[in-house]
Amino acid sequence: MEQLPCPGCGAVNRVPTGRLADRPTCGRCKSPLFTGRALQLDEAGFRLHRDRGTLPLLVDFWAQWCGPCRAMAPAFEAAAAELEPRIRLAKVDIDAAPALAAALGIQSVPTMLLLKGGREVDRVSGALSLPQIRAFAGRAL
Ligand code: ZN
16 A cells, blocks of 8 residues: 555545556545656645655756756656656745755755655756666665
């Protein structure tokens, strides 16, 4: 059984692990729990998914003024489409969540954090290609 915070309303849904690929929807708002896209999270959303979700979480901390971040964005979206529903992918704009970025010790962007069970498994800074993102995310599986 997995716990999945809804991307739409934040309700925490319980889904049998074997049903993750069956396009589960939220019991409260009926939104799809997976969209094939990276979620855009603010600080509260990040904490919700980190603390209440049971899937591994790969989070790209980025900024709009960061060229390498924009260059990596298509690869990260492609990774989301490929890695869901085994891993949840999300993005946090550090300028919209500066306290969170400071609390996590994000020194530069892009920085990707890989979390599992609410704990950081690994982090990497600098833009990665799709194969590199795939290999990094695989450390949580
Ligand atoms: Zn919902």
